Amino acid sequence: MAAGLLGFCARRLLAAAATRGLPAARIRWESSASRAVVTPSTVAGKRAPEPAAEWQEDPELEEENLYEKNPDCHGFDKDPVIDVWNMRVVFFFGFSIVLVLGTTFVAYLPDYRMHDWACREAERLVKYREANGLPLMESNYFDPSKIQLPDDD
Numbered sequence: 001m002a003a004g005l006l007g008f009c010a011r012r013l014l015a016a017a018a019t020r021g022l023p024a025a026r027i028r029w030e031s032s033a034s035r036a037v038v039t040p041s042t043v044a045g046k047r048a049p050e051p052a053a054e055w056q057e058d059p060e061l062e063e064e065n066l067y068e069k070n071p072d073c074h075g076f077d078k079d080p081v082i083d084v085w086n087m088r089v090v091f092f093f094g095f096s097i098v099l100v101l102g103t104t105f106v107a108y109l110p111d112y113r114m115h116d117w118a119c120r121e122a123e124r125l126v127k128y129r130e131a132n133g134l135p136l137m138e139s140n141y142f143d144p145s146k147i148q149l150p151d152d153d
Helices: 002-019 040-044 080-107 112-132
Strands: none
Touching: none
16 A cells, blocks of 8 residues: 555656656666556657646635624524524523522522521520519520639649
8 A cells, every 4th residue: 555655656757757747867766565567668659638727835824703794693503404403402501490490599509507496495485584583695605603713723
């Protein structure tokens, strides 16, 4: 395969040199795999067809403006139909699912930092102290008789 490809390339190079009037080196090339022999004399009489257009580098591709083809482009795809469906899917999941269900989920979360429990407990203690004739608030947070202090040594 590689030897046949080399033989083909060598013939093309010799043909190109012969058609342009360049001096071709007098070499003989033999391929061991395909048994092809290429000499300059075999290609000298042949003329390559003229190319229809000059070969040139690929021009630098400019970014395609999708708004010229589709003025309602949302930027998801080049195809207008796929672009509209992708937009609908993104907005459905983005607004309906995330915002609506997400807000509902956050609204029904359990008590954050037990704020509601603390209010209910305070109301219960106020009712208990009023019913037993105790002051609503005491100056000592802890009962001083239960606190064991170290000696004054």
